[in-house]
Amino acid sequence: MNGLHIDVKDCSQCPIRHRAVCSRCEPDELETLENIKYYRTYEAGQPILWSGDHMEFVASVVTGIATLSQAMEDGRTQMVGLLLPSDFIGRPGRERAPFDVVAVSDVTLCCFRRRPFEEMMTQTPHIGQRLLEMTLDELDSAREWMLVLGRKTAREKIASLVLIIARRDSSLRRKLPADGMTFDLPLTREAMADYLGLTLETVSRQISALRKTGTIRLEGKRHVIVPDLDALISETGDDYDGGMIA
Amino acid sequence: MNGLHIDVKDCSQCPIRHRAVCSRCEPDELETLENIKYYRTYEAGQPILWSGDHMEFVASVVTGIATLSQAMEDGRTQMVGLLLPSDFIGRPGRERAPFDVVAVSDVTLCCFRRRPFEEMMTQTPHIGQRLLEMTLDELDSAREWMLVLGRKTAREKIASLVLIIARRDSSLRRKLPADGMTFDLPLTREAMADYLGLTLETVSRQISALRKTGTIRLEGKRHVIVPDLDALISETGDDYDGGMIA
């Protein structure tokens, strides 16, 4: 195990206090959680869980980015989720991890041992309610991603990914997405390929293509500027954006 | 609306009593549910919900099969879920349907008006607990399907779909999947294509290919015989099956 234990912090000052699985908890419930929680950190590139691992804890991502992915024996890999601050790892009632979890940047987790957490869930409905809500949202996102994987062209896939990252970035900063947005791609070309069901070469080519038509601009390899958000949206193949952010 | 109202039935004799969202309910809770439930039926081919529709109810599939899918303006369609008996439609706290739901065979739903159901959820934890469990399972399945869509070849996709249908069929009949399994494909070639992110021609060709190598046999267009389950599994590209059914 690569995790490091660090000092306990106060939940009330936690950056994900209002979005994570604990967001609905009352002060007394929070106190109970505080007693069973502990932090762990992982460096960029480190594995957090391997598929099949025994899971002794569930956790919330506090800071950093991790990927959830699935590999075939011959090396083909499909990313099935991107874990951002406030996202939840693990599930009550499941012994073994169904997917690989890898830290993309440095990651801090707020962990709870599984058994005490499961017990607490039976007593405090607020946790289960919030977890249900989060899981339903994740399910909708997963299903939307299925359209990207199954039916979109390489170019539409890239535009969809850039748009998703742009929106997540603005939602984390609590700004509306607007023209002239600027943000970093947190993923390597290979990770993008694994997310999109493409090869890294195709990812690179399509990013170049979007750059050449002016839909995006690049500073360095990773920093993106979107001069016209509607132009990017029209490249995704989706019908007009409903104005949603979250 | 195409639904027909039919007579109220006794929950204790319901075929999905032990698997649906109500499976954890105590007799008194079941009685409350019985008071707010009503049945609806749809003929094969009929739409149940369109994406964007206002949802006045949530429901369990009692009998029949429905598809959950997403369409792009230009007609490209991706199926994002197959709804079988005991599966749940809709979600508490959401006004509008995010996907299209279409009856593939004749379908009977057990419906609950959304508001009373939401209220009941706050009072009876058993419903929320079961719904969370079902949603987490659906999320895992959706993520597994992402690997199929993103990384598998046409042949592997077909084999994966046939295997899933074979397993679901044996789980509904409560038999272990074995050699010499025999079952019907409930979907048209086009619906399979929409599930797999392929064209219907490619689906047809790959089914013919699996037939020619003897991995499957066909009686008519829809009835399938699997003489050697391991042979089918090895065509899916997955590593060896863990022996799971459900």
Place this chain on the structure above:
DNA sequence: CGCAGTTTTGATGGACCTCAAAGACCGTGG
């Protein structure tokens, strides 16, 4: 500078899509 990892670019081939037509199946009506 030299090396390893990442990204870009090029050339080629193949898996799958597109367009097209014909065959199989089924209910309807003459």
Place this chain on the structure above:
DNA sequence: CCACGGTCTTTGAGGTCCATCAAAACTGCG
């Protein structure tokens, strides 16, 4: 009974998008 149309399915021919293989450019670092 068989002809007829509609739907679903199969099969064929040709084209395209993306994967594969290969190499060069870029980046950061010891």
